[in-house]
Amino acid sequence: MGTIDISIESLLAGLLLMAIPVYFLWKYRTGMVKSTVTALARMVGQLFLVGLYLKYLFLWDNPFLNVAWVIIMVFVATETALTRTKLKRSIMMCPIMVGFVTGAILVGFYFLGIVLELNNVFSVQYFIPVLGILMGNMLGVNVIALNTFYSHLRRESTYYYFMLGNGATVQEAVSPFVKQALVRAFSPAIANMAVMGLVALPGTMIGQILGGSTPDVAIKYQMMIIVITISASMLSIAVTLYLVRRLAFDADGCIKNVSQ
Amino acid sequence: MKGEEYILKVNNLNVAYNNHIVIRDFSMQLRRGEMVAITGASGSGKSSLLRALMGFVPLTSGEIIFDGAQMHKGQMEKLRRQTAFLPQDLSFPCEWVSEVLETPFLFKNNKNVTATKAMWQDSFQRLGLDEGIMDKRLNEISGGQRQRMLFAVIAMLDKELILLDEPTSALDSGSAMLVTEFIKEMCESGKSILAVTHDKQFAAECDRIINISTL
Structure with missing residues (x-):
């Protein structure tokens, strides 16, 4: 069909x-x-x-071209994240890019190699769409998480310094702000997951059915797409925020100005 | 009691923001168990002084000697392990009073500090607070209650040096008296207190007053 x-x-x-x-x-x-x-x-x-x-x-269907295309996607996504968050390129480019690459590679290859058991994980039919959907979701989540993290850190910086001044390490002092960023960035995806198929038929499933797949194949792909996008997004923001802690604070934990 | 007579010495401190000098050539000493008030007009650099002492703003020049050791850039965590700090106008990124009270006791540097229910009850009672606020949301309690509950946290952290920025600013006169008494008791138990204040009554209760504007 x-x-x-x-x-x-x-x-x-x-x-x-x-x-x-x-x-x-x-x-x-x-x-x-x-x-x-x-x-x-x-x-x-x-x-x-x-x-x-x-x-x-x-x-x-050339593996080198496919990988080159994903590298371009990473650069474009990083640039878009920097523009939308209005953060300084010199400090934030590396954490965001490394976050994207880590999420895309680890989760993407796990799905393609272990779940789909592809002999050639670089096969264009799977590699480009899967990495594409991961990049799109990671970008959206990173933008929300970074905006939330920095807006609260700026607004409640006194609380950050209160914690540092009472014995917290930088990691401990930023943890309430990381918590807020994760709640804000992941609440929509988790709420969507809970009503998946009830309130609306999801995009991947519709695409698969229109493309000729049977509904039972389509629902499995839909489940996997939801799981890999949330996992990759969480991994990418975790890596980004870990690197931000190292690059966006000085040796004494003072917040550097990272806004453009 | 440790060997060093002074827990804190500040020598020729200069602090500037964007080439604007906020503290010029400031020196002071704080003895162990001493309670000192820093006073001065608004904008005279009182709060900046506390922030500089904690390493939150870079020094243009000068030295900070804590417990006999000079603190250098990148080593301020050493000082912070042994200090408690209460800034002015705190806003919180959390919802519950219990989160604010419990969080400092979860830090690695404070893992040896014990905060029992009896200790909370005692501090709350001395500060005129109802224990019931522990189960409330932050937006359900007043600014004065928030200020006082933070004093309970500071006291229970049991640090040698306590830095306070306007400790009585959000309080009515009755609460201010309770807090002043609470701070004096901390001092009598051997803590060294450095407090920035506009409150003349509070300053009068201190061992010494340093007016930063006249330096």
């Missing part, structure tokens, strides 16, 4: 549905019409480009 292709005309007809949100955004003078239309145009352009280079990645 294959997937029905969408012709350009049909695609344009489908894109016309965006007129509904655009109309209401215009009617209520939200000031979001321009940004919505721009975002739509960007999405169309970016996805066509992605389709183009994925076509060649799939055509060549």
Whole structure:
């Protein structure tokens, strides 16, 4: 059972549905019409480009090219995280990048090699989508976690220094802030996991079914995707925050200015 | 009692933020078991002095000698292991009073400190606090109650040197008297206290007053 292709005309007809949100955004003078239309145009352009280079990645299926593509994804994700968190590149680039690489490699290869038992873990059909979904989720979680961590550390810095001044090590003094960051970053994913399949059918499962998989295969992939994205995200933020503790505080534990 | 007469000596301390000098050529000594008030106008660098002593702001020049040993950049944890510090205007990244009270006793450096229920009860009673606040959320108790409960923590940490920033600022006169008495009792038990304050009544209860503005 294959997937029905969408012709350009049909695609344009489908894109016309965006007129509904655009109309209401215009009617209520939200000031979001321009940004919505721009975002739509960007999405169309970016996805066509992605389709183009994925076509060649799939055509060549070369492990070196696939790995090179993932390296590019890591750089782009790091740059995006730095932009969205407004943190200093000189201090934060290394912790964020190492966090992404650690999460992607350890969890990605565990899934591809041990769970899927692939002979060639670099096979483009699995390697690129799995690493892609891991990178996307790690990026979102890192941005929320780092923003929460630093906003609270700035706002409640007196409490941080209170703890240092009463015998805490830097690791001990930042732990309430790490706790807040983890709660904020992981609550949505954990809440989603709890209602998975009840409130809405998840994306991976729908994609698999539309792609021709049977529902029992689709649900297994969906479970795995949820588990690997949460695990990789947790691993990446743990590594990032561990390195941040070493780089973003001075020898006496004072908070360095890490904002751009 | 240890050999050194002075637990803390500060020699020719200079502190500046972004080329703006906040403390100029400040020197002082604190004897063991002594209670000293640092007074001065707002913006005279009183709080910065405490932060500098704890290693939270870099020194432009000068030296801090704690228990006979000079403290260098990167070694301030040595001093902090033996100090208790209560800053002004604390806001908390947690929800429950019990979290704030218990957290300092979980630190590796404080693992030898015992905080029994009887000790909490005794401190709370002397500070005019109801034990029931331990089960409350932080937003359910007043600023004065928060301030007083932190004094219970500081006392039970049992450190040699105690640095306090405006210890009576969030308190009504009755609570301020209780806290002043509580601090004096800590001092009488051998602790050395250095307190930055605007409160003339509190300063009058100290062994010495150093006015930072007139230095």
